[in-house]
Amino acid sequence: DAKTTQPTSMDCAEGRAANLPCNHSTISGNEYVYWYRQIHSQGPQYIIHGLKNNETNEMASLIITEDRKSSTLILPHATLRDTAVYYCIFHAGGTSYGKLTFGQGTILTVHP
Amino acid sequence: NAGVTQTPKFRILKIGQSMTLQCTQDMNHNYMYWYRQDPGMGLKLIYYSVGAGITDKGEVPNGYNVSRSTTEDFPLRLELAAPSQTSVYFCASSSPIERKHGELFFGEGSRLTVL
Numbered sequence: 001d002a003k004t005t006q007p008t009s010m011d012c013a014e015g016r017a018a019n020l021p022c023n024h025s026t027i028s029g030n031e032y033v034y035w036y037r038q039i040h041s042q043g044p045q046y047i048i049h050g051l052k053n054n055e056t057n058e059m060a061s062l063i064i065t066e067d068r069k070s071s072t073l074i075l076p077h078a079t080l081r082d083t084a085v086y087y088c089i090f091h092a093g094g095t096s097y098g099k100l101t102f103g104q105g106t107i108l109t110v111h112p
Numbered sequence: 113n114a115g116v117t118q119t120p121k122f123r124i125l126k127i128g129q130s131m132t133l134q135c136t137q138d139m140n141h142n143y144m145y146w147y148r149q150d151p152g153m154g155l156k157l158i159y160y161s162v163g164a165g166i167t168d169k170g171e172v173p174n175g176y177n178v179s180r181s182t183t184e185d186f187p188l189r190l191e192l193a194a195p196s197q198t199s200v201y202f203c204a205s206s207s208p209i210e211r212k213h214g215e216l217f218f219g220e221g222s223r224l225t226v227l
Contacts, residue, residue, distance in 0.1 A: 034214050043116075043202050043218030044155065087154065091214040097143050097162060098206040098216045099170065102154030
């Protein structure tokens, strides 16, 4: 899996959009971008994933640059419950199954 | 649906003792995984299974064993516990549909302390 670079920590005001960046300059063409979050030592929670196109679901939006060297996870209206560690992961699928490589992630703190 | 269920949630072991962490899922997922997470660190893969009767090593398998006799269950066995195995253990599962391989469902974790 490709190595990702994320900021160690970020702050966001409640009700505002949280934009979490991730750099992945060595990503391969067949590797998906996955985002997970982990709230206070609970089990990680899947958020969203994408390959080339931008993606949106009920939790977040994922913006992937055209050259695929970076991406941004957007939480459109952050709440206090979104305070968590957010992991950006690259994964090829296929015979890689669900063997994910977790880095240090970004600690997002949402404040009132 | 209960999802992925792990037991026990907490356990304290003495050095040299053995124990089994239980994991069961009710989503009919073929793929199951065991990860460990040390304080302040990301998760590391211990073992994984792509179906009943099939298991394989992950990044940090030493000191552990697994079995997969049914689709639902994937127990993790610790033999001769050592302080280095003090960690939080997470079991997870995912669908065999290729575009969902990386969409893992995690249990709540089992916190193990070896003294």
